[in-house]
Amino acid sequence: MQRAPQSLHNLPAVSRASFHGLPNLTDTAADQLKFRRTLLLAALIAAVANFIAFYPGLLHHDAWAYFDASRTGKWTNWQPPLLGFLWYPLRAIHDGPQPMFVLFVAAYWAGFVLIADALRHEGRLLASLTFLAAFYPMALNYNGQLVKDISMATSLLIGAGIAAGVVSGTIRWRTLALPLMGLFLVMGAFMRANSLFGLPPLIDLAGRAISKRWAGVSIFKRAIIVCVISAAVAPAHILADRNLFRVEDIKPMSQLQVFDIGGITYFSGSDGFQGFFGPDFVARNATCYTPRHWDVYGWMVGERGCPEVYEKMKPNFGWPLSKLWLEAIASHPFAYLSHRFAHANRFFQFLCTDCKEPVFTGWQSGNQKEFTFEPTWLFHMIDAGAQALNNSPLGPPYVWLLICLAWAWAGLGIWNESTRTIIVSLTLSGAMYALGYFIIGIAHEYRYIYWTLLCALIATPAIVLRVLVRSDAPTVYRLYPVLMIVAVIAFRELMIRFML
Secondary structure, eight states: OOOOOGGGGGSOHHHHHHHTTOOOTTOOHHHHHHHHHHHHHHHHHHHHHHHHHHTTOBOOHHHHHHHHHHHHOOOBSSSOHHHHHTHHHHHHHOSSSHHHHHHHHHHHHHHHHHHHHHTGGGOHHHHHHHHHGGGOHHHHTTTTBOSHHHHHHHHHHHHHHHHHHHHHTSOOOHHHHHHHHHHHHHHHHHHOGGGGGTHHHHHHHHHHHHOGGGGGSOHHHHHHHHHHHHHTHHHHHHHIIIIISOOBOOOTHHHHHHHHHHHHHHHHSSOTTTTTTOTTHHHHHHHHOOTTOGGGGTTOOSTTOOTHHHHHHGGGTTHHHHHHHHHHHHHOHHHHHHHHHHHHHHHHTOSOSSOOOOOOOOOOOTTOOSOOOOOOHHHHHHHHHHHHHHTSTTOSTHHHHHHHHHHHHHGGGOSSHHHHHHHHHHHHHHHHHHHTHHHHOOOOOGGGGHHHHHHHHHHHHHHIIIIITOTTSOHHHHTHHHHHHHHHHHHHHHIIIIIO
């Protein structure tokens, strides 16, 4: 860690403590308790308003699939079984989306309270601004959708919030806190298999909460350990589906494999399915493939779709399809990379003019007619804010990846060790999770970037107050990350407006 500038040694003791993020010497236990109660009250009021705005909760088609499965007992691993099985006890309370929506809203606001409270040692202003980040319209806009992306993000948020509280010293009941921290991190991991990409920094943060000796282990060894633990999430999902949840295995990885083989076929001009669909498949595929999503091979019919691909390949799911997939990648690696980058570019809405996706969330599955969402004036306000932001240069998903990368860099300039650890862990997690879509992305919806968005929002107040506005912070942390954000956004705006 770098030494503070020499001028700091001339400051009064209280000022130096405040700068370094140490507990304020004038902040009594009573003051801290009062602030925490105020934070909880504000969160409660916000949660109630949030609940009213999206009542009774949005049963997106993925959410409806599992709500309906809890009635019929017909389960698959198309969606995370853990989230699906939560409907059983909740439906015992009320046969509708409301109980699940209560959990989603409670988890969202509890997560922000935990992170804000963990940063309270740096001052009430930083804690308050961190909590206020929860009101960002595009974040609120999605927490009414009862889907795995949101449940994963809020579970990780609570787990990281507990870890942050233990690391910063605001949570002292370690006997209760540490098991809960582990529970929520595991829950987040089991909500989406691709959570494994964002888990390493969170596991490292949890390690610091569990043992002070963890920080003393070399960063190289820690990186290997947390990556190995995170990689175990994938086989853990398979084992849990088979032996714990006992659901029908429909080989969800087949979607990725079909999409990749179709993309390789498109960019190479060689049939990656090795004649399975006849001699004219290369020409047929050229009219169907789009880097936007895999749906053209599974759901979309008509002129633009090839839905027979997924249906006819079903008997080959498993090793036969995996073999085709691996052989296609090995035979045409540049076509595979072209396909992957084309999809990532489309998903992140970077250098493309026809890739904008809607952020309106007020629709429900067409398969259900029981629960009607009627937009309220609160919803219209949130949606208007989300639409305005989505139409701005800050709207595309790539911006959240960019901010997480920049803030992970800038966060190294935060003087207080615990604050620096919390912020860098969250931003690295958000960035690594988003980067995973370069490998496993198959669809286009904005909600897939939700965890990255939350990490960027949470980190911004700390970066601004503890790095950007401090003239004594090193330039490499204070100026260069901001210049990177501005340069990339400016480059993208110039390209799509004048070149593409």
